[in-house]
Amino acid sequence: MTDKDALDALFVKAVKAHSLALFRAAFSILRQDADAEDAVSTAVERCYRSIRNIRDWDRVSGYLMRAVVNASYDLLRIRKREMPVEAPDLDYLSENHDEGGPVWMYLGHLSPKERLIMQLRFGENMEVKEIARLLRLPRGSVSVNIGRTLKKLRQDLTQEEGSRA
Amino acid sequence: MPESKIRGLIRDRQPQPPAGFETRLDALLDNLTQAPATAEKPRPRLALALAIALVLLGISAAIAASLGVFDRFAQQAHDRQRLQQLGHTATHYQNTITIPGDAASGFPATVFTLDQAHYDGESLYISYQLSAKDAPLSGYRILNGQPGQDMLKAAEQLPVDQLADILGQKAWAAIRQQLEEQGWLHFHTYTQFLGDSAALYADTALYPSQGSAKREDDRSEIGFWEFARPLPDKAVNQEQLDINLTLYRETRAYYLTKEAAYRLPEGERLALPLALRILKDHAATHYAAQGRFDSYQVAAQAKVSAVDIKVDLFVSAHSGRITDVLDTGASTDETGRERITGFALYADGVACRMVEGSFQLEGEGMRIQLGFLAPEAIQTLVLVPEYNHGHERAEEALTLIP
Numbered sequence: 001m002t003d004k005d006a007l008d009a010l011f012v013k014a015v016k017a018h019s020l021a022l023f024r025a026a027f028s029i030l031r032q033d034a035d036a037e038d039a040v041s042t043a044v045e046r047c048y049r050s051i052r053n054i055r056d057w058d059r060v061s062g063y064l065m066r067a068v069v070n071a072s073y074d075l076l077r078i079r080k081r082e083m084p085v086e087a088p089d090l091d092y093l094s095e096n097h098d099e100g101g102p103v104w105m106y107l108g109h110l111s112p113k114e115r116l117i118m119q120l121r122f123g124e125n126m127e128v129k130e131i132a133r134l135l136r137l138p139r140g141s142v143s144v145n146i147g148r149t150l151k152k153l154r155q156d157l158t159q160e161e162g163s164r165a
Numbered sequence: 166m167p168e169s170k171i172r173g174l175i176r177d178r179q180p181q182p183p184a185g186f187e188t189r190l191d192a193l194l195d196n197l198t199q200a201p202a203t204a205e206k207p208r209p210r211l212a213l214a215l216a217i218a219l220v221l222l223g224i225s226a227a228i229a230a231s232l233g234v235f236d237r238f239a240q241q242a243h244d245r246q247r248l249q250q251l252g253h254t255a256t257h258y259q260n261t262i263t264i265p266g267d268a269a270s271g272f273p274a275t276v277f278t279l280d281q282a283h284y285d286g287e288s289l290y291i292s293y294q295l296s297a298k299d300a301p302l303s304g305y306r307i308l309n310g311q312p313g314q315d316m317l318k319a320a321e322q323l324p325v326d327q328l329a330d331i332l333g334q335k336a337w338a339a340i341r342q343q344l345e346e347q348g349w350l351h352f353h354t355y356t357q358f359l360g361d362s363a364a365l366y367a368d369t370a371l372y373p374s375q376g377s378a379k380r381e382d383d384r385s386e387i388g389f390w391e392f393a394r395p396l397p398d399k400a401v402n403q404e405q406l407d408i409n410l411t412l413y414r415e416t417r418a419y420y421l422t423k424e425a426a427y428r429l430p431e432g433e434r435l436a437l438p439l440a441l442r443i444l445k446d447h448a449a450t451h452y453a454a455q456g457r458f459d460s461y462q463v464a465a466q467a468k469v470s471a472v473d474i475k476v477d478l479f480v481s482a483h484s485g486r487i488t489d490v491l492d493t494g495a496s497t498d499e500t501g502r503e504r505i506t507g508f509a510l511y512a513d514g515v516a517c518r519m520v521e522g523s524f525q526l527e528g529e530g531m532r533i534q535l536g537f538l539a540p541e542a543i544q545t546l547v548l549v550p551e552y553n554h555g556h557e558r559a560e561e562a563l564t565l566i567p
Contacts, residue, residue, distance in 0.1 A: 008198040019190055023182045033183040041193055048197045058329065107175070122175040129331055138378045138388065140360035140413060148372075153171050 028119035029072040029112040043067035234292035254471040255283035273300035285447040286402040296385035303356040320427035452565035461490040481530030
């Protein structure tokens, strides 16, 4: 097995192991299936181009996740320049997540950063410190963001339950 | 609804990738890995490269040491010009607060320095440095003895690589070496960080909207925050703001064997207040204008600060359908009509560089918020719509009046 084959095998294994988490992180920012998939593909290509620079393969999931976050924000910036008018995929979220519908509906109202942090914390079960390192934010900022978003969601959902009753 | 239920709902009902996602990803990986390897670029001779690198390092370290925190972030940030402007505009304080060390936990005596701040009555920015003399701000300490069975029963098992992330590479390497020698390790980490939720003014929270922090080579931490606008009413148009930040000191205990890692139910978090006084150093100027044109009307407000120009626009179409006049990028228009794709801002005839923008539907119109870099002195501000294919329509220019 050549050096290239060995690196390729490690890379493919890492991407496959984390593909779902990468998609979900991208989706939490972009809220569109197609865009999230594009962001993952872009990130995978970018990381592969730098495959020889990866020194610590134990941390490759972090590199991939960081690349996905960057690619997602790049796409988001392009979308903003194009002035999107429709709230994307809110219907998808409510249709596809019956019991969790309201949660995902209200997550849709949060900023991309808030959604990403919630996804990483509760979807991927990442530690605050890991999220802070990944997103290059102060840890306090991540903790506060989570607390504030949970409070916001609780208020929205309590209101929703009240209006249903 | 309890928070635990919300957490559970988020965790359990996550979006699924569309059908074929894995197959397409496999195809991409096949394409990437089957392409022939590209030849590596020839590397300059090592000795020469090293010599150049050392000279550059010396120069950049000397420059960095003489720069303020905003300027140091401006060297690498994507919004370089705005941070440079902040470095130029914001007041230099260099006020320090010393927080005593705690030998039992490992915390060194720590100095918080308010480096610069800018407050113009409506926007607030601060930059700071956290440092400890001859010691890292955070680290770990080995504890005597193994934790008891009760403690281990209540512990949370962690993936070992997660512990590596928590500790950082250097500390993790040292820990692993000690683990090899002893077979187990009982230790606690001590970390200190600035909590940005605790920027309080008269019991009102000021939330940061942007910011960054990083560790420097000298093991200090530098950072800056921009606080979300609008500021709470109480904090608007004051001559000075007495705000409180919070320095958190946190310890957490871990137990590590060659087979597993555990987070123990020990540790504490202390919140230490840091009181700062920020003086108003500039005044913001407001501009406004309204216009009514063939197919739409627009109301615009601009706030010009020493750092940037924030423009708030509300556009509505006479037809009632905003997509008749704004190209949203979300729908294809096959009639070929011209629609607005953006707005350019001119200060005294010179185009301002846009640094941020957001758009959202509001009733039957569109609320558009744009941020531009501010030139040093401004007499006139003119907003011009840009239509498809990038051309501006001068007859629809809107002159904003102070």
